[in-house]
């Protein structure tokens with residue numbers, strides 16, 4: 001890999017750490033098996049850390065931290081061994097960063113650039129999670145089996161198609177690998193992506209990077225930039241039955257190497273803020289299908305009450321083309337099977353080329369089957385015959401489909417290992 005010096009130095013430094021400073025238990029020792037699902041947060045509340053190791057990666061059912069950086073990479077090497085080396089290196093780095101440790105110990109060889117860029121020194125990790133996923137182009141690009149992985153591509157991992165009204169921009173869309181870094185401190189997210197991309201030099205380079213945030217001190221359900229509570233009817237994060245049925249991939253799903261992983265859909269959805277802000281209060285509620293302040297359905301009082309669509313067949317209370325009715329028609333079993341786990345962030349990126357507010361929703365969701373879950377919902381929302389009313393106020397400009405790699409359960413094992421086995 002292009003950054004061979006850095007990897008050697010990192011390993012050298014971490015071996016030095018075995019003397020008791022950093023990463024003493026990470027390298028050069030027998031494999032230690034970590035119990036599945038053990039993303040235990042540390043007891044130190046001031047510097048709460050989440051363990052990298054477990055049967056599933058973190059950042060999926062982890063309660064959303066306040067900030068996110070999502071970065072996509074194009075792999076530039078043609079050598080599968082370099083790709084594997086990068087994934088090994090990233091595994092060690094992610095475990096180290098999530099533990100709140102520096103990537104190297106001092107003193108370093110002053111003749112070389114610092115291994116760790118250093119802007120996180122003195123900060124707490126803010127429950128940092130780093131989640132790795134791969135796109136369809138890693139398996140096959142323009143008909144080429146780049147790394148001998150073509151036969152391993154899960155059938156459902158396609159390039160994200162262009163849906164009705166999408167305005168996808170190439171520089172914001174797709175990618176061979178995606179990394180999601182989430183933390184309660186935006187500097188920590190940035191530091192993670194920066195250092196992971198620095199370590200990838202010569203093997204992979206950044207294709208796009210997007211940031212997002214949630215209301216930091218808000219109580220209860222966070223709000224999106226249309227001013228509505230967003231996440232109310234998301235499944236409970238501790239609902240293991242839901243996660244088993246609707247989120248985590250199983251060996252029997254067709255790509256046994258992906259068991260314990262999941263599929264991630266990213267959509268960068270620009271919101272036409274100025275136009276939305278001219279809509280009346282009641283129109284905004286009709287479009288969304290929920291009350292603005294409380295988040296309650298239009299036919300109920302409490303945020304978590306369920307709407308009664310069956311008793312409102314003509315959509316007189318909750319419009320048939322309102323966002324919540326189309327995204328979950330509550331049609332019994334079939335609607336349950338479609339349900340996804342949403343984990344999006346708001347983005348606020350100053351002004352666009354023509355002076356409009358460049359803000360919106362970095363929509364992220366996880367599901368076990370993109371075609372029978374996300375796509376079924378998305379196609380209903382964008383059906384030209386009865387589109388989601390909200391579609392008139394949004395433009396989707398980027399994103400992609402990615403397979404989140406299974407978790408790393410043992411020290412010494414690495415991200416994507418089952419893919420190459």
Ligand SMILES: C=CC1=C(C)c2cc3[nH]c(cc4nc(cc5[nH]c(cc1n2)c(C)c5CCC(=O)O)C(CCC(=O)O)=C4C)c(C)c3C=C
Nearest residue numbers: 224228229230231232233234269324327328361377378394
């Ligand atoms: C294809 C999936 C979805 C996209 C894209 C999407 C975009 C999007 N959503 C909001 C705001 C809200 N969405 C809400 C609920 C909701 N949205 C989806 C799916 C997509 N949304 C689902 C499956 C649901 C749950 C519906 C239900 O079960 O009732 C809500 C209501 C509150 C909630 O339950 O979260 C809001 C508000 C925006 C602004 C947006 C794109 C910019």
Ligand SMILES: [Fe+2]
Nearest residue numbers: 230323324327
């Ligand atoms: Fe939604």
